[in-house]
Amino acid sequence: MTELSSSPTPPAQARPPRTGKVLLGVVFTAATLLAFGLVWATNDATLSPPQRQARDQIRRLEGIFKSYNRLMGRFPTQEEGFQPLLDSKVLGQIPMDPWGHPYVYRMEGRTGAVLSLGSDGQPGGTGDATDVFSGGLVAQGGQP
Numbered sequence: 001m002t003e004l005s006s007s008p009t010p011p012a013q014a015r016p017p018r019t020g021k022v023l024l025g026v027v028f029t030a031a032t033l034l035a036f037g038l039v040w041a042t043n044d045a046t047l048s049p050p051q052r053q054a055r056d057q058i059r060r061l062e063g064i065f066k067s068y069n070r071l072m073g074r075f076p077t078q079e080e081g082f083q084p085l086l087d088s089k090v091l092g093q094i095p096m097d098p099w100g101h102p103y104v105y106r107m108e109g110r111t112g113a114v115l116s117l118g119s120d121g122q123p124g125g126t127g128d129a130t131d132v133f134s135g136g137l138v139a140q141g142g143q144p
Contacts, residue, residue, distance in 0.1 A: 047132075050098035054116040054132040057095065061103060061114045062134055064090060078107045097132075 047055065064085060069075045076084045082105055085091045094102045097116035104115050115133035118125045125131065 048128055050119070050128065051130070051132050053098045055134055057097070058103065058114045058116065058132065058134045061095060065105075065112075065114065075107055075112060076105070078105065078112070081105045099128075 065075060068085060068088075068090070072084075076082075082091060082094045082103075086094070097103055099116075099119045099121065101117060101121040104117060106113050106115065113133045115131055117123060118130050118132060119128040122129070123131060
């Protein structure tokens with residue numbers, strides 16, 4: 001008879017717990033659901049698609065003005081409008097709203113806004129002609 005090799009078999013290793021992976025999956029799923037919930041909750045169904053597009057573009061423009069404020073220490077005056085952003089090549093041209101009208105920049109005192117005058121290009125209005133703006137801009141200190 002041949003003898004079988006009696007090499008010791010390594011002990012079976014216990015499977016690492018999957019608690020961390022499961023918990024991470026639950027956290028990612030919850031974060032994704034929360035993000036979709038926030039998008040759904042903040043979506044204004046009363047706005048038409050061009051108005052939503054204008055609001056989104058206004059938010060981007062306000063972000064550019066806020067970046068200018070951080071770099072230069074001030075917002076452009078209402079008289080300067082978009083000109084400092086054009087001069088610094090941040091913008092190539094004065095941006096147009098979805099109806100083909102230029103966006104309006106207003107800065108009065110410490111507060112300001114970028115707005116679209118709606119489909120008619122005139123202040124006020126109803127429906128698609130309603131003025132569209134976002135949260136606005138607030139200057140620090142007393143700077144206009």
